[in-house]
Amino acid sequence: MALTQTQTLPADWRDFLSLTKPGVISLVIFTGLCGYLAAPTRIHPILAFTAILCIAMGAAGSAALNMWWEADIDAGMKRTAKRPLPAGRMDKTTARDFGVGLATASVLIMGLAINVLAAVILAVSIFYYAVVYTIWLKPRTPQNIVIGGGAGAFPPMIGWVAATGDITLMPVVLFLIIFMWTPPHFWALALFVQTDYAKVGIPMMPVVAGERSTRRQILAYSAILLPLSLVPWFIGGTGLIYAAGAAVLSGLFLAYSVPVGLRMRSGVDDAMKPEKRLFKYSILYLFLLFAALVADRMLAGV
Amino acid sequence: MTDPKKSITEEQRQKVIRQRNLVLALVLGAFVVLFFAITIVKIRNGTA
Numbered sequence: 178m179a180l181t182q183t184q185t186l187p188a189d190w191r192d193f194l195s196l197t198k199p200g201v202i203s204l205v206i207f208t209g210l211c212g213y214l215a216a217p218t219r220i221h222p223i224l225a226f227t228a229i230l231c232i233a234m235g236a237a238g239s240a241a242l243n244m245w246w247e248a249d250i251d252a253g254m255k256r257t258a259k260r261p262l263p264a265g266r267m268d269k270t271t272a273r274d275f276g277v278g279l280a281t282a283s284v285l286i287m288g289l290a291i292n293v294l295a296a297v298i299l300a301v302s303i304f305y306y307a308v309v310y311t312i313w314l315k316p317r318t319p320q321n322i323v324i325g326g327g328a329g330a331f332p333p334m335i336g337w338v339a340a341t342g343d344i345t346l347m348p349v350v351l352f353l354i355i356f357m358w359t360p361p362h363f364w365a366l367a368l369f370v371q372t373d374y375a376k377v378g379i380p381m382m383p384v385v386a387g388e389r390s391t392r393r394q395i396l397a398y399s400a401i402l403l404p405l406s407l408v409p410w411f412i413g414g415t416g417l418i419y420a421a422g423a424a425v426l427s428g429l430f431l432a433y434s435v436p437v438g439l440r441m442r443s444g445v446d447d448a449m450k451p452e453k454r455l456f457k458y459s460i461l462y463l464f465l466l467f468a469a470l471v472a473d474r475m476l477a478g479v
Numbered sequence: 480m481t482d483p484k485k486s487i488t489e490e491q492r493q494k495v496i497r498q499r500n501l502v503l504a505l506v507l508g509a510f511v512v513l514f515f516a517i518t519i520v521k522i523r524n525g526t527a
Contacts, residue, residue: 186487189495190502221520227513290517 188267196244196261196272197237197279204463205236205332211467212333212351215414215474216340224291228339231287232332235299238280239328242307245272253377256370280307287339295339302331316378319385322367326359327352333467347414350405351470355463357402361395361434362459368392368437369449369456388441395455396438403427406466415473422469426462433458 209232213225220228244251244262252263261267280303288296310325318324330352337348367374367381368391374381383391406427410420436451 186492187495187499190499221524223513223516223520227517230513290521 188261188271192261192266193275196241196267196275198240201240202233202236204460205329206233207464208355208467209233209332209336211471212336212348213340214336214471215333215347215351216337218341220291220340225339227286228291228295228336231283231291231299232335234279234283234286235303236332238276238278238283239303239306241272241276241279243311245269245276246307246311248272250377250379254370254373256373276307291339292342294342294344295335298331298335298338302328302335305331317380319380319382321380322363322382323360326356326363329359330355346412347409350408350412350414354402354406354466357398357405358459358463361398361402361430362456364391364395365437365452365456365459368452392438392440396434399431399434399438403431409470415470416477418476419469419473422473423466426466426469430458430462
């Protein structure tokens with residue numbers, strides 16, 4: 178073929194994949210699957226697979242819409258500048274259409290194959306993340322993460338509702354656990370990348386309320402998370418295996434939060450080790466907490 | 480991933496498009512199989 182010079186190279190499939198934030202999706206799939214496995218009833222494995230696939234597709238669509246809306250902001254931050262849109266490997270319209278397509282398909286398939294309630298909650302979660310959080314709250318209030326954390330808290334609830342077709346206290350508690358986990362998880366990250374957020378004008382808590390206030394709030398949310406993570410056991414939704422796991426994991430979470438909550442950075446050269454340690458542990462925490470929930474349910478013979 | 484800033488040839492462009500089409504075909508094929516399986520499950524459950 179002739180070596181003709183052309184203007185642009187079209188986005189390749191890996192760009193579309195990175196538009197879905199695969200790292201976040203893995204956590205969404207895991208918590209959604211755990212919500213399903215923690216439910217007292219089961220559906221056919223093919224339908225269960227479809228439900229989890231729809232949760233993943235909905236999250237992927239939301240992520241693509243988030244990157245479409247924040248392309249200019251992403252371009253100004255080191256952590257996100259290499260994403261397909263700010264790097265110029267994809268045009269914004271393609272990203273928007275990809276996101277809308279994924280989100281719409283996920284809700285339709287969930288409604289037709291699983292149940293309408295699960296589809297409605299999935300639609301609400303997509304709207305919550307793509308519109309309420311990304312477009313409305315994130316650029317306006319330092320409480321963006323607190324309220325926006327609700328979007329990430331939906332997957333276990335959707336997994337549960339896909340299995341049962343019903344909302345009870347247990348999926349609401351699972352929702353609340355992720356809701357309370359999000360601020361300390363994200364603010365730990367925001368503490369060591371705060372210069373990036375300040376540069377692009379995003380009112381993250383450390384930028385607006387200051388570092389001291391953010392650190393105190395991380396500690397407060399971590400302290401609330403400890404008793405909250407035990408509520409599934411108090412209400413009889415789980416057994417002692419989960420209770421023991423939750424007590425240890427949440428106790429460690431609080432222990433990692435204490436040095437973050439009580440210290441201040443020593444200077445511009447501060448390596449921010451306690452903050453980085455808390456951020457890494459917070460991801461592991463959620464995986465292990467939900468794994469304990471499923472292990473408890475499996476060993477109980479449900 | 481591809482860097483759009485580098486000068487590219489028609490051959491490279493066609494390669495990217497071919498790869499994209501192949502992935503899209505695989506995804507669509509997987510959905511056809513999934514919808515078929517869902518339909519069979521629904522018919523067996525008497526909920527179709």
